[in-house]
Amino acid sequence: MPRIAYFGPSGTFTEMALAKLESLEAFEGPVERVPAPSQGAAIDLVRAGQVEGAVVPIESSVEGSIAPTLDALALGPRLQIFAETDLDVAFTILGRPGVALEQVRRIAAYPVAAAQVRLWLAAHLPQAELYTSASNAAAAEDVAAGHADAAVSTSLAGQRLGLTTLADGVADVDQAVTRFVLVAAPRPAPARTGSDRTSIVLELANEPGSLMRAFAEFATRGIDLTRIESRPTRTGMGTYRFYLDCVGHIDDTAVAEALKALHRTAARIRFLGSWPATAATGTPPPPDAPAAAWLADLKKGVADL
């Protein structure tokens, strides 16, 4: 039974994503869930060989790319992405038993969560003081420990600690979605499905036009870029690493050609995987077969072409 790490403790959004991947049969059979103290720690467990995979968030429709995940994938031994799932992210307001919403004077929240429910708090708990917690789970624990009257947390954390649900589905932005991915040690990518995603990390020569030329490798070949994220390389202001997702699979000829071209011209390229997309996003790359058949005939010297 493969062991899959996740940012715990039990009841986090990440565990919910792991459960969803299990239900989608992303794994071959049941898995053992291994909680880790942080997203980075979950990835480290994979690299240390202590688990066979890790589920980590990679992108939020509200906050954008999850920087620590991107950095962990770009640096250190190469890992690969094998599956993805999207999770609707909304918070549950948990209260100490016996406390009503209007009685809340101090509310615990992880800063990231606090930022995502700022408008809701201003409307419903305008007087409440904000207490900073170390995670969504820790916020619930801070309520249980008496540091706060209520927490911005998850329903699973509430169940675990026996807290009251004061409000559910709380989020300033409707339809906030977070994408989680399964990362593991490199092995051949899952078979091409026709609705796939490929992800790379790119570092480019510090020359005018180098980014445009890199993008041209995709555009010229009719490949649709669906995610473009820049992150500093930390080697000086203005030097970037690019995280690019495109529609297609390494077994699509167009994608393979673009990867090879970037391997030739980029300062550094790292392949992060090809895997089935959860939803059709963008246009698949053009098929290669008719052109390849024509080329093969040309090489044979077939006359009527």
Added chain:
Amino acid sequence: MPRIAYFGPSGTFTEMALAKLESLEAFEGPVERVPAPSQGAAIDLVRAGQVEGAVVPIESSVEGSIAPTLDALALGPRLQIFAETDLDVAFTILGRPGVALEQVRRIAAYPVAAAQVRLWLAAHLPQAELYTSASNAAAAEDVAAGHADAAVSTSLAGQRLGLTTLADGVADVDQAVTRFVLVAAPRPAPARTGSDRTSIVLELANEPGSLMRAFAEFATRGIDLTRIESRPTRTGMGTYRFYLDCVGHIDDTAVAEALKALHRTAARIRFLGSWPATAATGTPPPPDAPAAAWLADLKKGVADL
């Protein structure tokens, strides 16, 4: 005397950046410093007309772009950037008077700061428990209030609260630099200096190649892009807003032509300003004068061209 807002309380890195801008004569004479409870609140004070400007961080060589600042500049009434300054960012470890470094059992830190000194803490305070504070300043205040033995904070906060400096210049990454900018209500940009920066926000039609075409508007005209940041528009996974900095000034013909071209083709473009760069980064756009003189002669019908 103009009032300039900053993320307070007194002694933050942002106030240090404001002081540096004052010393660089970015303002016309002395200014009144107005502390605000958050970066966003500082910007809101500008929009409310309660201050004439705000100093906010926009980019870190370690963490990348400061998302809340970018979002605040992209949305709401337009503001413009008029000056910039780069600040070396390193933390000061402040202790309760009488406590030595080896006696620290609990250390208070703002999560962003904790992430930037993780290796240092692991090396020097491997046993210490982490206490989450609401800001770098709040970490110092948490020490003063007895919640922790030491804080990851700034020297100014230590002076203000009478704490002991246990270590200085603490940062996992050497030469971490944060860029701060002065934002204010739109008015004509500062005069072109020949070493300028121009910044825009761009939203593009959801079509393959639209980003490459937008970049081509710069590359074709010999304009050097120095910052490319994507942020989700929050209207769905995979829709982005782009923050682009280029070398040059709106009064450089090449830059003006690129801006006009993007105004014609982009779904949305917002000009965030042209201002003197702190340091020469990249290649200035090509001069227009010789070609313009030739064109003028052509229009006049001069023969020998």
Added chain:
Amino acid sequence: MPRIAYFGPSGTFTEMALAKLESLEAFEGPVERVPAPSQGAAIDLVRAGQVEGAVVPIESSVEGSIAPTLDALALGPRLQIFAETDLDVAFTILGRPGVALEQVRRIAAYPVAAAQVRLWLAAHLPQAELYTSASNAAAAEDVAAGHADAAVSTSLAGQRLGLTTLADGVADVDQAVTRFVLVAAPRPAPARTGSDRTSIVLELANEPGSLMRAFAEFATRGIDLTRIESRPTRTGMGTYRFYLDCVGHIDDTAVAEALKALHRTAARIRFLGSWPATAATGTPPPPDAPAAAWLADLKKGVADL
């Protein structure tokens, strides 16, 4: 009364084009027609100041660009094109009086004309021997002088020499059209009409991609290239001079910007003029006014943009 040179003698296709330009009021009032012994000689008369303009063929829908005209425009003192007209080109088979078509044993033709009626001759005069003449007019004169029984020529030449029309509208390719232009010494281009043509000669650095970059100056700005002709520079195999026509006028901002950009980057650029097109071909360049107004407001510091 301006003198306008043309490839004579009287009755050539070029004179017919000159007459058409007169009827279209391309000139200010009546002109004096000055026959010249060749197309190049007509252009030389302009450069020598002996005539005010010359009408020359520049492009054929069958044969492509007229190389001697292109070369004459690319080299020597700069001339400019001020007007154009398209002429349907079909030949008249002229016979010696009293000779029927089936009696023709020897037919005189200028080689260019012979090539354009090859199929017609094979079908109607399969037995006839071809006699080479120096021009379409000379072919008719060769019939008058008894060198041949019939000529591939023009109706005007037939009228002039009193020959019989054996067939009219003869051309292997239907709807063969030749474009003629009026060239004269440089002066300001005719006013922009909204349906204009601009023509340039371009020589490029011998670097991979230089042609693509030159074309990008047009494509990026939404300018439609309607003619692309390459001619050797005669300085070695594989070095070319490019003749480009685009939709638009030097007074269209997009066209002016593209010209300036090419002036900066090309090894050599020569402007051959902007003039009203005979027919709408291609898409006019995008208007500049809305973007220019926006840019002007940005420079003024207008807030709500």
Added chain:
Amino acid sequence: MPRIAYFGPSGTFTEMALAKLESLEAFEGPVERVPAPSQGAAIDLVRAGQVEGAVVPIESSVEGSIAPTLDALALGPRLQIFAETDLDVAFTILGRPGVALEQVRRIAAYPVAAAQVRLWLAAHLPQAELYTSASNAAAAEDVAAGHADAAVSTSLAGQRLGLTTLADGVADVDQAVTRFVLVAAPRPAPARTGSDRTSIVLELANEPGSLMRAFAEFATRGIDLTRIESRPTRTGMGTYRFYLDCVGHIDDTAVAEALKALHRTAARIRFLGSWPATAATGTPPPPDAPAAAWLADLKKGVADL
């Protein structure tokens, strides 16, 4: 013994090119030379299966591409180019025995040749009348027949007819070179040598930017275009067919990828062959092996990439 057609009669420049190809061992053993009445007729003999190949001129450093050859290759059943050779082209002035140069009153010339020696004739035979001949060989025959005193022709024609050489190496432009190619029915291209040429014919959708996109297929892949020729399709003014030569061989991966991409996007593409270049011109396409090895390892799931 293969039969190879050429534009005869014996002694033309084309036969000289055929001889040079023989000496370069372009054929497998000796060939039978078959004269044809025109370049087009030589090609027609190949298509009719009456000869195994034809040698035809394709490009002149002075006159540019040889339009009839290009048209013959673009239309009709596909033929392929298998070899090339460059020939220095300079004319011989042949006189009737006993006639000195200063006695020449009438000089016979093929119009194409006359154009290439115009300056020489003006300097050396300013008074001579020009007599139009049907070919360089016919000019010599016209002298032998008494129609003219001298001919602009070739040395071989003079030998054949017993004419006197009045001048040799006559050409207005120094170092005029014509490239001749061997065309034959399609079969596999000659093996890649590393210094090869590939030639195609391209017709494009009538859309703005379509030519630039076609060129981008080469530029993006680092392929050097060495010849770009446009010819009207004869279906209307402003519709072109493009003849492109690039450095490289259909067995170079970059070239194969570009051909496939054009097959997908162009209205029509015809492959005219890959063959050894006479001289290194331009930069060979980038090698594929390192990138292909990397891609293969990625597909296998090799970790350390």
